Amino acid sequence: MTAPDPHTTHETTAVQTADPNASDQPSPQVPVQQPNHPAPGQIVIPNRDQAPGPARGSKSDSTFGAKKGEHEQTRRIALVNQKGGVGKTTTTATLGTALARMGKRVLLVDLDPQAHLTLHMGIEPDSLEKSIYNLLTDSSLPAATIAQEVGANLVLLPAEVNLAGVEPELASLAASGQAQRVLKDKCDSLLIGCEQGGEPFDFVLIDCPPSLGLLTLNALTLAHEVIVPMQAHFLALQGLSKLLETITLVKQSVNPDLIVAGIILCMHESQTILASEVISDLQSFLTGARDQDLPWRDAVVFDPPIRRNIKLAECPSFGKTIFDYAPGCPGAGDYGRLAQAVADHYARKGS
Ligand SMILES: Nc1ncnc2c1ncn2[C@@H]1O[C@H](COP(=O)(O)OP(=O)(O)OP(=O)(O)O)[C@@H](O)[C@H]1O
Ligand SMILES: [Mg+2]
Helix, strand or coil: CCCCCCCCCCCCEEEECCCCCCCCCCCCCCCECCCCCCCCCEEEECCHHHCCCCCCCCCCCCCCCCCCCCCCCCEEEEECCCCCCCCHHHHHHHHHHHHHHCCCCEEEEECCCCCHHHHHCCCCHHHCCCCHHHHHHCCCCCHHHCCEEEECCEEEECCCHHHHHHHHHHHCCHHHCCCCCHHHHHHHHHHHHHHHHCCCCCEEEEECCCCCCHHHHHHHHHCCEEEEEECCCHHHHHHHHHHHHHHHHHHHHCCCCCEEEEEEECCECCCCHHHHHHHHHHHHHHHHHCCCCCCCCCCEECCCCCECCHHHHHHHHHCCCHHHHCCCCHHHHHHHHHHHHHHHHHHHHCC
């Protein structure tokens, strides 16, 4: 697997949008573009110094790093993989619920027009008066107005299918450089509001669509860290390389603090030779990055992997998480142990 060159700097960079339904398509090209003339279907990521908003280091800076007033331990994690069906939504819902059951306060963000996270958390998208679509398109709407309590310590920013129409609307903001930071600006306010008026969040988990379009770019701009759910297949490694390339570009432009926290192996079949070969390749790739200035230099493969377990596939259709649907099954056990490993990982890292 080839890693992108982190030292390549671009004045501006464009990421070509991928078809969200074409999971196995080649990864997006990342050509250099001029800032004010994006080609059709391309998204311009402004150079860090050209990004609009308050100047870096100013008191009201909302572009770089945690804002004043935010709970300093809030972990903003985007679950990203442009390949479809790898376990992003299942992991967001189940890891988030497991962390909440451990007493962590968790905000789940459904950023996928399929609205699978919303359904998984027991909310019928058609019943929503307002959703993340309204949040992203109505500049006067605060995030708190769409937030739904979906369990103890667990809050959801829900989605409905109309979110599919948001990318063209956001793209109209591309020339001003605002298109990829709308979600961040809205959620910054929510996170600070929680600090002032209620309990702060320990974790923000963002479920991304299977593409590297504007919605995913918004997630990568809001997040401090990326976790990549993936399966141990050869093609998954190719896709990972392209994803890391995009993360590098976002880090070089709008979100310099962005890092890759790690990889979660989903639907894992440990007995296959292919899985062990892919994991071995993955480990040596990550080890090779340790002494380099790369966003994934500290990335880990989280343990345990999540085994394939049919109960995990059944529970969303009942609008239940695995802990309510089949608490004794291997899937519940794996995600429970994973949540402990994730909490320990961040406890070791400190703030
Ligand atoms: N460990 C598992 N064992 C069995 N089935 C699983 C497991 N994890 C996820 N699934 C099922 O696999 C399918 C894909 O999972 P999921 O929806 O989480 O992937 P995704 O990456 O979010 O997909 P998309 O890219 O379409 O958003 C779903 O039907 C889900 O219920
Ligand atoms: Mg999904």
